[in-house]
Amino acid sequence: MTIDMAQFHQVFFEESFEGLDAMESGLLNLDMGDFDAEAINTIFRATHSIKGGSGTFGFTEVAEFTHVMEALLDEMRDGRRQVTQGAVEILLGSVDCLREMLTAIQSSQEIDSARVAEHKQALDRELDSGGVAGSVLANEPAFQRPGDASAVADTVVQGWRIAFSPHVHLLKTGNDPVRMFRELAELGELTVKVDFQGVPDFQQLDPEECHLSWDLQITGDISREQIDDVFDWVEEDCDLAVQQLTAQPGVEEKSEDTGQDRSEPAVQKLQAAEVASPPNNEEPASRRREQKPAAKKAPAKPAGSSSIRVDTEKIDNLINMVGELVITQSMLSLVGEQFSINRMDQLKSGLAQLERHTRELQESVMNIRMLPINFVFTRFPRLVHDLSAKMGKKIILEMTGEQTEVDKTVIELISDPLVHLVRNSLDHGIEMPEQRLAAGKPETGRITLNAYHRGGNIVIEVCDDGRGLDKEKLLAKAIEKGLVEDNIPMTDQQVFELIFMPGFSTAEQLSDISGRGVGMDVVRKNIQTLGGNIEIQSEQGRGSVFAIHLPLTLAILDGQSIAVGDETYIVPLVSIIESINVSEDMVNRVAGKGETFRLREEYLPIIRMHEIFGVENVRAKKLCEGLVVVVEGQGVRCGLFIDDLLSQQQVVIKSLEANFRRVEGVSGATILGDGSVALILDIPGLVRLSNQQAAKAQQSYAETA
Amino acid sequence: MRSQAGNDAQFLAFVLGSEEYAVDILRVQEIRSWEPVSRIPNVNPYEKGVVNLRGAIVPIIDLRERFNLGHSEYTPVTVVVLHTRDDNGRQRVMGVVVDAVSDVVDVDTAAVQMTPDFGARVSTEYINGIVSVGERMVMLLDVDKLLKLDGGDDDQAH
Numbered sequence: 001m002t003i004d005m006a007q008f009h010q011v012f013f014e015e016s017f018e019g020l021d022a023m024e025s026g027l028l029n030l031d032m033g034d035f036d037a038e039a040i041n042t043i044f045r046a047t048h049s050i051k052g053g054s055g056t057f058g059f060t061e062v063a064e065f066t067h068v069m070e071a072l073l074d075e076m077r078d079g080r081r082q083v084t085q086g087a088v089e090i091l092l093g094s095v096d097c098l099r100e101m102l103t104a105i106q107s108s109q110e111i112d113s114a115r116v117a118e119h120k121q122a123l124d125r126e127l128d129s130g131g132v133a134g135s136v137l138a139n140e141p142a143f144q145r146p147g148d149a150s151a152v153a154d155t156v157v158q159g160w161r162i163a164f165s166p167h168v169h170l171l172k173t174g175n176d177p178v179r180m181f182r183e184l185a186e187l188g189e190l191t192v193k194v195d196f197q198g199v200p201d202f203q204q205l206d207p208e209e210c211h212l213s214w215d216l217q218i219t220g221d222i223s224r225e226q227i228d229d230v231f232d233w234v235e236e237d238c239d240l241a242v243q244q245l246t247a248q249p250g251v252e253e254k255s256e257d258t259g260q261d262r263s264e265p266a267v268q269k270l271q272a273a274e275v276a277s278p279p280n281n282e283e284p285a286s287r288r289r290e291q292k293p294a295a296k297k298a299p300a301k302p303a304g305s306s307s308i309r310v311d312t313e314k315i316d317n318l319i320n321m322v323g324e325l326v327i328t329q330s331m332l333s334l335v336g337e338q339f340s341i342n343r344m345d346q347l348k349s350g351l352a353q354l355e356r357h358t359r360e361l362q363e364s365v366m367n368i369r370m371l372p373i374n375f376v377f378t379r380f381p382r383l384v385h386d387l388s389a390k391m392g393k394k395i396i397l398e399m400t401g402e403q404t405e406v407d408k409t410v411i412e413l414i415s416d417p418l419v420h421l422v423r424n425s426l427d428h429g430i431e432m433p434e435q436r437l438a439a440g441k442p443e444t445g446r447i448t449l450n451a452y453h454r455g456g457n458i459v460i461e462v463c464d465d466g467r468g469l470d471k472e473k474l475l476a477k478a479i480e481k482g483l484v485e486d487n488i489p490m491t492d493q494q495v496f497e498l499i500f501m502p503g504f505s506t507a508e509q510l511s512d513i514s515g516r517g518v519g520m521d522v523v524r525k526n527i528q529t530l531g532g533n534i535e536i537q538s539e540q541g542r543g544s545v546f547a548i549h550l551p552l553t554l555a556i557l558d559g560q561s562i563a564v565g566d567e568t569y570i571v572p573l574v575s576i577i578e579s580i581n582v583s584e585d586m587v588n589r590v591a592g593k594g595e596t597f598r599l600r601e602e603y604l605p606i607i608r609m610h611e612i613f614g615v616e617n618v619r620a621k622k623l624c625e626g627l628v629v630v631v632e633g634q635g636v637r638c639g640l641f642i643d644d645l646l647s648q649q650q651v652v653i654k655s656l657e658a659n660f661r662r663v664e665g666v667s668g669a670t671i672l673g674d675g676s677v678a679l680i681l682d683i684p685g686l687v688r689l690s691n692q693q694a695a696k697a698q699q700s701y702a703e704t705a
Numbered sequence: 706m707r708s709q710a711g712n713d714a715q716f717l718a719f720v721l722g723s724e725e726y727a728v729d730i731l732r733v734q735e736i737r738s739w740e741p742v743s744r745i746p747n748v749n750p751y752e753k754g755v756v757n758l759r760g761a762i763v764p765i766i767d768l769r770e771r772f773n774l775g776h777s778e779y780t781p782v783t784v785v786v787l788h789t790r791d792d793n794g795r796q797r798v799m800g801v802v803v804d805a806v807s808d809v810v811d812v813d814t815a816a817v818q819m820t821p822d823f824g825a826r827v828s829t830e831y832i833n834g835i836v837s838v839g840e841r842m843v844m845l846l847d848v849d850k851l852l853k854l855d856g857g858d859d860d861q862a863h
Contacts, residue, residue, distance in 0.1 A: 659799060
């Protein structure tokens with residue numbers, strides 16, 4: 001039975017990285033002081049799964065490494081060791097190291113063994129130091145666990161007696177006792193006694209069930225772990241008791257090394273005098289049983305394609321919807337086959353159903369791509385932990401709305417800007433503890449990440465209660481760098497916006513955390529490419545809030561269709577502020593050419609759509625005949641002069657560049673209900689286009705004059 | 706050029722005014738009748754606009770206007786030949802308006818003649834060669850060059 005183990009590698013890596021994330025967040029929670037056994041258990045389980053998996057796949061370095069981690073965690077779990085800051089730091093470092101190892105294996109690269117050894121030594125030292133509680137127990141023989149240190153694990157034993165009674169379904173899990181015996185036989189001299197008392201009559205015998213049990217004796221210099229490794233995959237499917245064959249029989253070697261409850265059932269099974277190890281905390285089987293304990297070294301696959309995990313509920317939903325759609329379709333085709341005018345009602349209701357189902361289907365499909373924002377948020381506790389320790393600041397990170405769902409693409413693209421913002425808040429926002437105390441604030445700073453839906457948008461806020469933005473300083477810096485003119489009155493918002501200018505940094509000292517002056521402009525650009533924007537609220541001495549507004553998805557937008565001549569265009573609804581009728585007397589001309597009108601306190605330029613797009617057959621030539629739609633894009637406001645507003649609808653964005661090229665003033669295209677194509681307007685592009693044309697007109701005017 | 710290959714290839718021949726052109730049939734995705742397009746603002750006049758081809762946005766260019774053969778009214782026999790072009794591994798589709806499709810011709814690639822040199826008077830850069838089909842002279846078009854989008858000089862075209 002040969003199985004290509006490589007096919008499971010991708011799953012193993014995915015699960016391991018998930019496990020690492022779980023360990024990391026678990027460790028960080030420990031760090032915050034809320035010690036509870038379940039938290040340590042979670043970390044332990046993740047470690048154990050990785051150990052088991054890597055052993056199976058022959059990644060021995062990983063298995064050995066995790067084994068040491070596991071030993072340390074096991075002591076913490078049993079309360080034999082106190083959870084100290086130092087130990088947590090070492091474990092966190094080990095998680096990083098493990099992640100690097102797995103990444104290296106995944107991309108078929110060499111593992112940096114020096115680094116691994118370094119971390120392993122740190123772990124070993126920590127283990128040897130014994131912890132506070134451990135030192136008390138150090139002279140107890142029970143403390144001698146094989147996993148404690150390699151020296152202990154190699155205790156010379158003469159052999160082992162193993163009582164192995166598989167459960168009836170063992171064979172169905174794909175495990176083969178013969179194979180395991182063969183593995184044992186490789187370790188030393190093996191004598192096998194089979195007990196077939198449990199075998200039923202031949203007529204009742206199901207050949208797929210296992211009714212045999214075995215009494216194995218193996219002699220030789222074998223460590224307990226080697227035995228455990230053989231039974232690693234079946235421990236949940238059998239009753240197993242391992243007894244040491246030593247000079248003093250009856251002293252049962254404790255099987256705490258991996259902390260499974262494998263010896264617990266053995267107590268009932270073997271009523272021998274031996275003392276089984278105390279049952280440890282439960283260890284749910286979190287790994288895949290179908291994998292055979294055949295561990296052959298196989299070359300690791302290079303990093304796999306991107307995949308997402310989808311809630312089965314979402315898929316079930318989708319399947320339901322498709323079923324409904326099929327029913328509607330067959331109903332419609334039935335109507336179509338024998339159509340007469342009196343079945344019109346049926347047809348209409350069928351079509352209405354079809355429409356509803358298609359829309360629901362569309363929503364469900366979009367839903368599949370939606371992931372909770374937690375995918376981005378999970379990395380922040382670690383980031384804050386590391387950086388605050390490095391800078392000597394005390395910071396609590398709070399996160400709310402982690403379950404808010406966003407499109408996968410948005411998640412991927414938003415994580416870098418968010419990291420940048422959080423780093424900024426850490427570095428520039430939150431003050432040093434003594435400064436905070438001096439300012440009458442609690443010593444510990446607070447950074448809050450908050451995500452929520454608002455309208456068709458998701459809003460992600462990064463708040464801190466630090467020193468806030470210093471308007472004076474920002475302004476002075478901007479003037480110094482020649483980014484703004486002196487003596488120009490600016491609103492608070494405009495001043496804050498300055499930090500998004502390229503090459504702007506007010507940090508007096510450059511740190512390796514932030515402050516190089518690249519970044520905030522990139523942050524804003526990244527957010528804008530996602531179709532979002534970023535707002536700043538800040539009060540000096542009280543803190544700042546950076547709010548990112550993003551569309552939920554990049555594939556669909558709410559649009560307002562507008563008519564210009566015979567043509568239809570789509571304006572993104574988010575960019576429309578209002579639509580008004582403008583009469584000639586509201587309009588002023590600047591330098592005889594540029595038209596502006598006054599909207600409340602603001603003068604807005606008017607862009608005549610039919611002029612800049614060269615549309616013929618325009619109905620509205622005079623301003624009073626059409627409508628002006630006030631739009632905003634990237635901070636620029638203007639009025640678009642159009643013939644008429646049509647309907648509001650959700651449009652699916654199609655790329656114009658896929659088969660054509662970029663066109664200024666147009667961000668994409670969509671297909672309307674009648675099958676025709678409508679272009680989606682890009683407001684900032686339109687403003688640029690209008691300015692270019694005005695400049696060109698000016699030029700040609702100057703030439704003719 | 707292709708003269709030494711000596712293989713048979715099939716070309717789709719079509720008519721533009723009084724001239725006959727042909728393109729490699731393997732580059733033709735489908736032939737559709739003319740349907741109204743959505744105009745794209747501020748592009749070359751021969752780029753007529755875009756249509757919805759089963760959910761994809763496909764641009765349509767008018768070959769007559771592209772070759773300065775004057776504009777003709779679109780009639781029911783006016784057809785759009787959809788060509789594919791491989792652009793760095795991505796398939797791009799573009800529609801070309803022609804007066805009518807005539808037939809599929811088998812061409813012995815050895816019989817393809819070089820385009821005569823007209824000097825600067827006639828631009829032959831899109832023509833790969835000339836071939837005789839019966840009494841007719843057919844010009845073989847280079848689809849890649851033809852469909853290459855010259856985005857550089859399009860902004861003055863309005």
